[in-house]
Amino acid sequence: MDEPRTYPEPSPSAWHAPKAKPPVCCDPCRPRDVRKDRCGVNLILLGPPGVGKGTQSKLISKRLAIPQISTGDLLREAVRQKTKLGLEAKLYMERGELVRDGIVVGLIERRIQDPDCTKGFVLDGFPRNVEQADALATMLRGAGRRIDTAVCIEAAEDLLVRRIAGRRVCSSCGSEFHVEFRPSAKGKLCERCGAELVQRKDDREDVVKERLRVYRESTQPLARYYEERGLLRRVKGEGTIEEIERLIARALEEAAQPPPGRS
């Protein structure tokens, strides 16, 4: 978390790979048409563990017909393809260290040049702190783009602990249950195959509380970062998946409206 800012940097040469022209927004750009995906909209979803960011990213991606870019997937893919950035990332991963921000930003930079990103993207898993947000903004500026809206999904911590610590997964078939919200018909056994239900290590209450603490300290300041830039929309993440999806859709529509007093 304390690593120094490393973007921009002179090497690796991957930075200097030929760039596609920055995608051009539809003209005239009509913000009200965001729902009809008429113009580019580059989004970030923020929120604590257990609040449903992953699920909501997928739903937004589908609704706006823009890709969800998961930095975890980008890293795995780069490692698999043995690209220059991938090989460098692998060194960090093998040492059990966090991959340098510059590598992740470099992977995003290449990914958003793909044609499916012309209309925008939803970034998933990045940035996680203010330094990364700065590095991302610098890169996007160079590519003629910017983050349009950061949606922060919020929920009370005790609810998040209940949601995560109550998860159970079948030790045999992998089916997922929840002691409170989606109990197995067979109690502590899987209702599909009868095998024992277990709790993932990451879902243990003490681990969840530690993850929430890390979120409060390093990721929460990001909400302020985007708020100061007028890009933040807060959404209450305590209802059902569908309710939260509706709130986010409304927040994005509002974000696309011109500010009051101007037309």
Ligand SMILES: [Zn+2]
């Ligand atoms: Zn099972």
